[in-house]
Amino acid sequence: MIESHNTKGLIFNVQYYSIHDGPGIRTTVFMKGCPLKCLWCQNPESQRLQREIFFELEKCTGCGICVQACSEGAIELFEGRSRTNRKKCSGTGRCAEVCPVEARKIMGRSVTAKEVFEEVARDALFYQRSGGGVTLSGGEPLAQPRFAVSVLKLCKDAGIHTTVDTCGYASWDTVQQVLSYADLVLYDFKHIDPAEHKRYTGVSNELILDNARKIYHELAIPMLARVPIIPTYNDSADNIKATTQFISSELGKNIKVHLLPYHRLGETKYERLEKMDLAVLIEPPAEEQMLALQEIVQSFGLEAVLGG
């Protein structure tokens, strides 16, 4: 794959002092665009590979400045506040620039690999001392493979430890090319049953599981498993058992499993994207349930961690 400093990518956040996305103190680059559509997605702003407007209704004064500014005619005033026609919006970000009360924010920043690298390198000081580095997350890093490779290569060349957090849904070719620049992979297991996986995420998990085997055995990259615990969707003991079974028998017993309890911080994001219809309202799992699931994983002889 042709990587280059000037390869452009779309990201939506750079999170410094990120301490739950791999070893040490890290900087996590959140890339935009994801091939999956998990019903419970907690980062809905990460899904589309396109710039979008985050709108804080509470702040809007209904002044109408943004309506005038929008070249696409995507904004109208409604009940004293602005409202965006998301189909018409092309993500110019003009409205965010003019809004006097910062009710509008543009999600998604088009940057070159070099620019991202420079942002990441700022904290090199802390990586050295803590054994940290960069983590590409998303969204799905594999959805922008050339950009991902370019960023990873720049980091590796600068001696920065690289981690990729992926759902694993991409052609083997892509997986191989991107991950050859990764020192560590955080691999998501959303559901072990192919049909359920398809039902909740939009795609089956056969390719994902297959890629996992190859990454672990052929590329021999250290791997951490990440299992989101979403009540009523994938939190049954059976699913966790089967998932752990897969990890321990088909991958390796040295893989640490992180059980990530669902949190509700994503809910407001649906509001801000004016997509409330897509938000599912789920109660986070109880502490006791998390502990019970942790025990299940441990019973296979794997190390299990609650949270990041």
Add this chain to the structure above:
Amino acid sequence: MNERIAKLKSNLQLESFPLCIEKFKLITQSLEETEGQPEILRRAKSLARVLDKITIFIEDGELIVGNAASKPMGLEIDHDYGPWSEEEIASLKDEGYTISAEEEAELKVLNSYYKGKSLVGRMGEVLYEDERLWPFMQSGVLFPPWKSREEGSGGGYAQGGLGLAPGFYLMGVDFAKVLNEGLQKIIAEAKEELKVLKFTSANAVKKCYFLKAVIIVLEAIIRFAHRFANLAKEMAAEEANSLRRKELERIAETCLRVLAYPARTFYEALQSFWFIFLLITPSPTAAAGRFDQYMYPFYKRDIEEGRLNDEEALELLQCLRIKDMQLNRISGKLNRQKNEGMAKWHNWTIGGLTPEAEDGTNELSYLILEAAKRCPTPHHTITVRVHEGTPEDFMLKALEVVKTGIGMPAFIGDKSYIEYFIRNGVPLQEARDYIVTGCLDANLPAQSRTASIAMFIVPRVFEITMHNGVDPHTGKQLGPRTGEVEQFTCFDEFMAAFKEQLAYFMRLNAERNNIELCAMKELLPDPVRSSLMSDAIKEGRDVLDRVMPFENGAVMNPVGMINVADSLAAVRKLVFEEKKITMKQLKEALAANWEGEYVEMRQMCLKAPKYGNDDDYVDLIARELYQYWAEVTGTFDTALGGKHLPTAISITAHGPGGALTGATPNGRFAGDVLADGTMSPMRGMDLNGPTAVIKSALKINQDPYQATLLNLKFHPSALKTTEDLRKLSCLIRTYFELGGKHLQFNVVDKETLLDAQKHPENHRDLIVRVAGYSAYFIKLGRAVQDEIIKRTEHQLTV
């Protein structure tokens, strides 16, 4: 927490606190009798009167004895800071403090005795008619502004503690000497010195008074301990419970011995320590020094000889926390705003390098932390000294305590602290023995003291610069004429004008400090503290009347410097570089407090570079300002013989200081709080997390400063696992290795704080870190509460 500690701790939670006048009365009686005698002797005798006569008591379950006031949890009116006006007393009663009608009437009579004789009155003699200084004192450039000649900066103090004022000393007395040698030895030395004294100079006469005063107070302290021995003996005789009877007997034996003679056990050492601590208070800034160092030999010997186990040691250390909680304090209204929540900084310094460059961490250091974890009271404060060789286990232990949310310990970096002393000519070995006094200022045990520290509100000077030396709030010409800013053609001109104004007001600050120092020296000699400093008897001088081995008598302290850095960045970018707005428009916008047509301009200003994001554009301005402050400070002499030295702590003056300051070009509204801490970004302006804040702070050369302050607020989810704590420890170490001085953490989520505002009754024990000290959240003013909530919460990936 065991039953004893739980019970003693519950005694601390009162609905209202009694104001006491017993100490005031005893002192007044004595002073009336000694009229005409040398001041230091009068003071010594008045203290002896207090120690001989004040009501004493031992509370049920107490192991370490020595009450702080004549009533449990009481606050003794402190006469040395000026009278309590009726208005001030009324406002205290409104806030739930109690005083009986008879005592209130008596207080009025006592007050009248002190008209003009207080510290404030004496300073007023000089300040009141001075053309330059009086308008300055009233302007609020120094916080709090003075109201009138008589009332100074707003009423006096009422506090626990049995010693002599002044309270705002930053110093550490020689605890080790008392514990290891006993007071009898010092008394004997003083008597010996008196015998050989030849009156060949005026100083010899002074020395004679001093030595006599020392003998009077030290003997009185020993008698005071004996009063407790007798009381405990009487109580033991009547005690039905045999366990408690034994405890009381042990108290009696201990009090009969300690202070006069060297302590033999950990228990005796603690009791000795506490009596001395009672005598260096009332003081919001009394320091325990390197408690884990000088106490360790006693602990170790007891453990080795099987007299003590860790559980017992822990119980005693918790008792000590509770004793310190009994040292209440409250100040006049304006000072209450300056440091809220019964602010005090009784700092225990632990860990760090020994003079021989070894790691000083020992078992006791861990136990002190464990005691705070088990008995999570806001006081005493703990500060952990960190150097390269600090064990990681110790860091984790300290962070475990941080995690409980009580806002302590604070962490400080040996490297920059030691460098500060080296720069000021202190030998390396001695520098390594530094201690924290007050919230973060450093001193050398028994070798130095800081007596004057004012809060200088830098953004007020920025406003004055914007108006060519005129204070926009009063229209008075307060500073020099540095030019109409509308005429300036480049940023350098603007900066030069600001610096000129700053230097002018700093000089006034220094002058005011000297007036304060002289008044203190004249009116408030303290033979207790003075006798516990190095070479005290040979020197034969009060601690304010001698040049100390390390002389840092007065420090200069900028508050809100970061707001000025942000404001200068906005001016530079928007007015001079991008020319998006004119100076005239900016001034109009500030005068209009950003209202009306200026809403958009405020947005532009808010978007200008802000300190705390690792952005050189503004960080280098902050660096330049702090550098300039340090340089200018060093040009001013103090009345005690040294130079002024720079420090940078803000207590909570950034709240009320902000209230006195108009809108500023960083986008801040008039009256809003200023940046807290001195290395901390303006709240909400740091958008890139704690590493960027740290990188910004590291651009400022902190070495010339006696202290700096950086608060970080974390969401509890950032400190869940040991792994998380290790990462935080790495952050701390990195900061210190690269020249950072101080870090402290508030760990509590927003929801809890909001709930506490709504339902204070459910959160009576919620403790937060304010600025260098911890306080009960519900006791803080609303503005400070809001500010804590708004302070950026460094959260995890969302």
